[in-house]
Amino acid sequence: MSKPKIETCFSPSLLHLYDIKESIVVIIDVFRATSTIAAALEQGAKEIIPVAQVDECISLGANIPNAITAGERDGKVAPGLQHGNSPLEYPRSFIEGKTIVLTTTNGTRLLHMCNDAEQRITGSFLNLGAVCDYLLAQQKNVLLACASWKDRYNLEDSLFAGAVYDSIGEHFEMNCDSTRAATHLYKQAKNDLYGFIQDSSHFLRLSKFGLQYDMEYCCKINQHNVLVKLEGERLVTVM
Amino acid sequence: MSKPKIETCFSPSLLHLYDIKESIVVIIDVFRATSTIAAALEQGAKEIIPVAQVDECISLGANIPNAITAGERDGKVAPGLQHGNSPLEYPRSFIEGKTIVLTTTNGTRLLHMCNDAEQRITGSFLNLGAVCDYLLAQQKNVLLACASWKDRYNLEDSLFAGAVYDSIGEHFEMNCDSTRAATHLYKQAKNDLYGFIQDSSHFLRLSKFGLQYDMEYCCKINQHNVLVKLEGERLVTVM
Numbered sequence: 001m002s003k004p005k006i007e008t009c010f011s012p013s014l015l016h017l018y019d020i021k022e023s024i025v026v027i028i029d030v031f032r033a034t035s036t037i038a039a040a041l042e043q044g045a046k047e048i049i050p051v052a053q054v055d056e057c058i059s060l061g062a063n064i065p066n067a068i069t070a071g072e073r074d075g076k077v078a079p080g081l082q083h084g085n086s087p088l089e090y091p092r093s094f095i096e097g098k099t100i101v102l103t104t105t106n107g108t109r110l111l112h113m114c115n116d117a118e119q120r121i122t123g124s125f126l127n128l129g130a131v132c133d134y135l136l137a138q139q140k141n142v143l144l145a146c147a148s149w150k151d152r153y154n155l156e157d158s159l160f161a162g163a164v165y166d167s168i169g170e171h172f173e174m175n176c177d178s179t180r181a182a183t184h185l186y187k188q189a190k191n192d193l194y195g196f197i198q199d200s201s202h203f204l205r206l207s208k209f210g211l212q213y214d215m216e217y218c219c220k221i222n223q224h225n226v227l228v229k230l231e232g233e234r235l236v237t238v239m
Numbered sequence: 240m241s242k243p244k245i246e247t248c249f250s251p252s253l254l255h256l257y258d259i260k261e262s263i264v265v266i267i268d269v270f271r272a273t274s275t276i277a278a279a280l281e282q283g284a285k286e287i288i289p290v291a292q293v294d295e296c297i298s299l300g301a302n303i304p305n306a307i308t309a310g311e312r313d314g315k316v317a318p319g320l321q322h323g324n325s326p327l328e329y330p331r332s333f334i335e336g337k338t339i340v341l342t343t344t345n346g347t348r349l350l351h352m353c354n355d356a357e358q359r360i361t362g363s364f365l366n367l368g369a370v371c372d373y374l375l376a377q378q379k380n381v382l383l384a385c386a387s388w389k390d391r392y393n394l395e396d397s398l399f400a401g402a403v404y405d406s407i408g409e410h411f412e413m414n415c416d417s418t419r420a421a422t423h424l425y426k427q428a429k430n431d432l433y434g435f436i437q438d439s440s441h442f443l444r445l446s447k448f449g450l451q452y453d454m455e456y457c458c459k460i461n462q463h464n465v466l467v468k469l470e471g472e473r474l475v476t477v478m
Binding site for chain 2: 010011013014016017150151152153154155158175176177178180181184185188199200201202204
């Protein structure tokens with residue numbers, strides 16, 4: 001039996017180069033959307049509704065029972081919203097059973113751009129193991145899709161792509177230099193991921209807002225053993 | 240005095256993210272256009288006219304005195320053309336004083352896409368030192384622009400970008416994860432560049448046409464001490 005294919009897309013601007021119709025697309029936005037999503041769902045949030053705009057977030061949040069609104073712009077809770085975009089902000093005691101309407105820039109946009117995909121799941125270091133287990137079990141083509149920063153390649157998302165390939169690559173067919181580069185980088189970084197990532201544009205940007213502790217947490221592997229899938233317009237846990 | 244900025248663009252599909260109007264753009268197509276260009280010009284070719292299509296190559300070649308036509312498709316001299324796209328094909332005894340009308344796919348397209356740039360030069364490992372010396376002397380913003388393969392990220396072009404930054408980066412301001420990733424990769428690869436590149440999609444593709452020796456040559460550093468610049472529609476040597 002031939003192996004399914006695995007590829008990596010470094011930027012939403014490159015998405016048109018990949019055929020995603022028969023693929024599982026893993027949306028990767030390590031700092032911090034997909035990390036926050038993994039943490040909140042594993043802590044018992046009922047569902048997360050990703051939206052692009054703050055306005056949409058507010059109006060949707062007002063119409064859903066037991067919902068909170070969340071999202072940041074420039075490292076602060078966006079005006080009109082209730083909560084931020086930190087994986088540390090959603091302990092079980094607070095979030096269990098609630099719906100989060102979450103506005104993010106890069107991750108949400110990519111999620112919606114991948115409408116044609118057979119499946120969309122989200123990935124972060126926090127739930128790396130769950131992502132890998134799921135991809136192995138599904139035996140389908142995979143696109144590791146980096147949300148990047150305003151379409152620019154970023155290190156942390158590609159490092160996660162490399163982590164996936166480093167873990168389960170042998171079970172896939174691969175002829176994709178993006179995946180190769182990501183894996184080389186991950187192998188270089190894996191013994192001190194947080195140290196490595198400190199020389200990156202996103203780390204430097206978010207550090208100005210005092211978010212180092214958040215980013216350190218986002219570099220931890222397998223803190224939240226949860227598989228997150230988009231069902232309709234909602235991100236939910238798949239058992 | 241503030242330092243000029245250096246950035247790396249991994250694919251022509253990402254070019255819109257960069258402001259090139261006040262930049263020197265280094266066009267990078269290691270396998271093999273910019274390697275062949277460096278070799279032929281250093282061996283005394285008068286000029287190289289890069290064109291996109293085989294037809295255009297033939298008609299232009301017929302109208303220029305002392306011109307040859309060159310270009311490959313799928314590893315073979317394209318039908319109707321006289322010569323190929325190998326840096327080893329143009330010794331001084333053959334090429335001195337001649338005009339080469341060269342058709343390539345990825346490199347030529349990117350060269351034309353960068354019309355707005357302040358300057359366009361070409362880069363390859365074969366003329367790495369000349370490129371670095373020129374960039375240092377110019378003290379202008381730099382975009383290291385990878386031709387890639389049909390818009391897909393490739394290893395060899397980004398490794399060259401990393402080689403440039405590894406060599407002269409300290410003289411530039413840099414906050415670009417593509418440049419960081421390229422430099423990490425180059426540092427990993429530099430002691431055995433040809434060995435490293437053998438696990439890459441372009442190497443695997445061109446190997447099928449028996450072009451390993453060509454690619455090995457393209458991985459040699461500073462074989463051709465020549466700075467190549469686009470002047471009008473012609474690539475020429477800058478003294």
